Amino acid sequence: MATRSALERLPSDVDTEKLVAVLERDGCAILEGTLEPRQVEGLNRDFEKYVTATPPGVRHPDPEVSRDTSEERGGGEEAAFDAFVNASSDDLESSLKDSSPDEVDQMIRNFYGSKTVRIDGLPGKSPTFVEMICHRALLAAADHFLLPNCHRYTLNTSQLIEIHPGETAQALHRDEAAWLHFNPPRPQMSVEAMFALTDFTRENGGTRIIPGSHRWDSSRVPEDDEIVNAEMASGSAVVYLGNTLHGGGANRTRNETRRGMFMGFCLGWLRTEENFFLSTPIEAVRGMPQQVQELLGYEAHLGIGVVDVGSPMKLVRQPS
Numbered sequence: 001m002a003t004r005s006a007l008e009r010l011p012s013d014v015d016t017e018k019l020v021a022v023l024e025r026d027g028c029a030i031l032e033g034t035l036e037p038r039q040v041e042g043l044n045r046d047f048e049k050y051v052t053a054t055p056p057g058v059r060h061p062d063p064e065v066s067r068d069t070s071e072e073r074g075g076g077e078e079a080a081f082d083a084f085v086n087a088s089s090d091d092l093e094s095s096l097k098d099s100s101p102d103e104v105d106q107m108i109r110n111f112y113g114s115k116t117v118r119i120d121g122l123p124g125k126s127p128t129f130v131e132m133i134c135h136r137a138l139l140a141a142a143d144h145f146l147l148p149n150c151h152r153y154t155l156n157t158s159q160l161i162e163i164h165p166g167e168t169a170q171a172l173h174r175d176e177a178a179w180l181h182f183n184p185p186r187p188q189m190s191v192e193a194m195f196a197l198t199d200f201t202r203e204n205g206g207t208r209i210i211p212g213s214h215r216w217d218s219s220r221v222p223e224d225d226e227i228v229n230a231e232m233a234s235g236s237a238v239v240y241l242g243n244t245l246h247g248g249g250a251n252r253t254r255n256e257t258r259r260g261m262f263m264g265f266c267l268g269w270l271r272t273e274e275n276f277f278l279s280t281p282i283e284a285v286r287g288m289p290q291q292v293q294e295l296l297g298y299e300a301h302l303g304i305g306v307v308d309v310g311s312p313m314k315l316v317r318q319p320s
């Protein structure tokens, strides 16, 4: 039996060399106390009204259809979904081709959970989030892992993820599987972090992660004792590479919600998971620092993403 893998804990002022060395070795690390208490408070305050207004589970694309999926994740279905998510990219692509739109819809619902509140579009919703997008350590990791293969990188996703009591564990997955048509060997495509906005414990759904799995063949399934919960105090983060296996944990508490904020950067020539051009009002973008505008994708990646055969920044700077 494999021994339980350790999740290295690093101080918030860790130097880039050490952080990069641990991420290269383990594919993940906890950064302790990386948000100031003022930032944790600010984020929680900014998000409160959205969390209150958002029911758990995925909203059906057709507002006329509301299905109660609260009992649908678990048991045999979860096992089938695990197999689906852990499949190699080729298998995943053929499963998707063989599935009806309803089946794909159901898979997405299972993946996102029925007792989990998810809110995206954070740059347009939280001034505190805008302030922290240029997170020192995460940008240093992105510089190291992404810049060898792109001219600039961009924000790929930002999501508030609140796991409620009774939620089952999310299927383990690699976030880079989002680009399933691009099979390994391939460059590192994303660098990510889950920030704890409440304390994360094994019982309340602290992210499950598998140190070292960024080096595994896609067919290798982890033993139970290779899976570690990112237990950390609010203000800490687990930083991980886009090919490290992980997933939200089960919340086995009676009345404790686990609130986390996820954000990740990807190679600047990829299509990002989240469409920030539509989710962030342009007036808000105009008031953001230039580095944030660039991270949101408002600078072309050489010839990709141009407007009028030039940089979209022209339009950000000069309102028409």
Ligand SMILES: O=C(O)CCC(=O)C(=O)O
Residues within 6 Å of the ligand: 161, 170, 175, 194, 205, 206, 207, 208, 246, 247, 248, 249, 260
């Ligand atoms: O909620 C978590 O801890 C992880 C969520 C996650 O990995 C995802 O939704 O891709």
Ligand SMILES: [Fe+2]
Residues within 6 Å of the ligand: 173, 174, 175, 246, 247
């Ligand atoms: Fe994920």
